[in-house]
Amino acid sequence: MKTRIFKFFLLFMSTAVLTVSCDKDDDTPGPTCSDGIQNGTETGIDCGGTCANACEEEPTCSDGIQNGDETGVDCGGSCDACTESINLAAISPITEDLTLEVQNTYTLDGQVSIENGATLTIPAGTTITAGAASGDETSTYIIVQKGAKIDIQGTSSEPVIMTSDSQSPGDWGGLVIAGDATTTKGTDATAEVGNIIYGGTNDADDSGSIEYLIINYAGAQINPESQYNGLTLYAVGSATTISNVAILNGTDDGVEFFGGTVSASNFYLENNQDDAVDWTEGWNGTLTDAYVLHTEAGFSTAVEADGDNGNPSLVNFTAVSTVGGTALQFKKESGATITGLSLTGYDTSIDYRDGGAVTNVTIEGATSDPALTYDAAATVDPAIFSWATN
Numbered sequence: 001m002k003t004r005i006f007k008f009f010l011l012f013m014s015t016a017v018l019t020v021s022c023d024k025d026d027d028t029p030g031p032t033c034s035d036g037i038q039n040g041t042e043t044g045i046d047c048g049g050t051c052a053n054a055c056e057e058e059p060t061c062s063d064g065i066q067n068g069d070e071t072g073v074d075c076g077g078s079c080d081a082c083t084e085s086i087n088l089a090a091i092s093p094i095t096e097d098l099t100l101e102v103q104n105t106y107t108l109d110g111q112v113s114i115e116n117g118a119t120l121t122i123p124a125g126t127t128i129t130a131g132a133a134s135g136d137e138t139s140t141y142i143i144v145q146k147g148a149k150i151d152i153q154g155t156s157s158e159p160v161i162m163t164s165d166s167q168s169p170g171d172w173g174g175l176v177i178a179g180d181a182t183t184t185k186g187t188d189a190t191a192e193v194g195n196i197i198y199g200g201t202n203d204a205d206d207s208g209s210i211e212y213l214i215i216n217y218a219g220a221q222i223n224p225e226s227q228y229n230g231l232t233l234y235a236v237g238s239a240t241t242i243s244n245v246a247i248l249n250g251t252d253d254g255v256e257f258f259g260g261t262v263s264a265s266n267f268y269l270e271n272n273q274d275d276a277v278d279w280t281e282g283w284n285g286t287l288t289d290a291y292v293l294h295t296e297a298g299f300s301t302a303v304e305a306d307g308d309n310g311n312p313s314l315v316n317f318t319a320v321s322t323v324g325g326t327a328l329q330f331k332k333e334s335g336a337t338i339t340g341l342s343l344t345g346y347d348t349s350i351d352y353r354d355g356g357a358v359t360n361v362t363i364e365g366a367t368s369d370p371a372l373t374y375d376a377a378a379t380v381d382p383a384i385f386s387w388a389t390n
Contacts, residue, residue, distance in 0.1 A: 088112045102126050116147030125158035130172035131165040137220035141173025154212030156387040163216040170251035173228035174218030179236035180205040183259025184282040184308050192226050198234035203261040205237025212244045219251030227252035236262040246388030257283035268385040271296050275304040284310030291380045292319035302327045305334035316340035318380040335360025340379035
């Protein structure tokens with residue numbers, strides 16, 4: 001009897017152990033690798049462990065290691081964009097199309113030349129800072145060579161900014177563009193700066209596009225007679241588009257046109273120490289909606305025109321001075337057609353420096369009259385330039 005009871009006990013225990021083992025296996029099934037559930041040896045959903053698919057590594061964005069979809073250490077991919085500090089002068093000349101990246105820091109300590117056939121694209125919000133060593137200011141500038149293009153894609157909320165590290169007028173040479181349009185200097189003329197070649201026969205030449213650009217602290221001194229401007233346009237053609245530009249705190253002109261046919265609009269020019277707007281060599285484009293502000297004494301003019309008269313147009317030109325001075329100056333036989341003129345605070349409205357004919361300049365449909373002040377209501381509201389002044 002005892003033997004039977006013992007055998008029954010062993011049979012019972014064996015069955016119990018078997019039952020427990022089966023229950024344990026049922027609770028932890030093997031990996032499916034395909035059911036959308038993390039199970040078995042999987043370390044992720046249907047991946048890792050004994051599955052064929054390895055689990056994608058998650059970026060940490062903070063551990064000092066490049067992992068997951070990061071393209072740099074803790075940056076790129078689903079982390080914040082990676083940033084670099086790039087000296088544009090070190091990659092000049094630019095011979096192929098190049099697009100800058102807004103998250104990067106861009107500097108220049110020498111000439112940056114965009115060569116024939118290449119386009120430099122600068123996205124909204126990009127800042128380029130000139131950092132010329134003392135004595136190198138005149139060799140520190142951006143030049144768009146004849147046949148090249150620049151595409152500045154600023155917006156009112158994110159303008160492109162070109163400035164200097166020490167923020168002093170005359171720190172660098174600004175932006176220079178050379179085109180293939182006509183100029184009284186002829187074809188393939190040599191500029192007063194950098195031996196730049198400009199001028200041709202294509203008045204519809206296209207040097208690119210500029211939208212929402214701020215240029216600050218340009219005007220480096222070349223020699224006793226010449227300085228860089230904020231924006232210098234050598235024989236730039238009419239297919240080039242230039243709009244919404246602010247040029248501030250330069251030691252020479254804000255913008256100067258050397259011949260060419262390009263037109264421009266929405267210009268804000270503040271405290272440029274020579275002329276706010278200057279043209280020569282027969283420029284015959286149109287400048288629309290320009291606002292000039294002078295609050296520092298010693299400037300030259302709001303407008304200086306020189307050389308052969310290409311009869312360019314100024315449409316809605318408002319200039320304000322709190323320190324007197326001369327508003328418009330026409331040298332030799334230069335002239336213009338002006339509508340929407342408003343001058344406030346200047347001692348001299350129009351100066352014919354070389355005794356040119358007053359008939360060369362037409363204002364509001366009539367021959368210009370230096371005896372008039374042209375002190376009229378503003379035709380350009382400075383508030384439209386809040387993107388540059390705030």
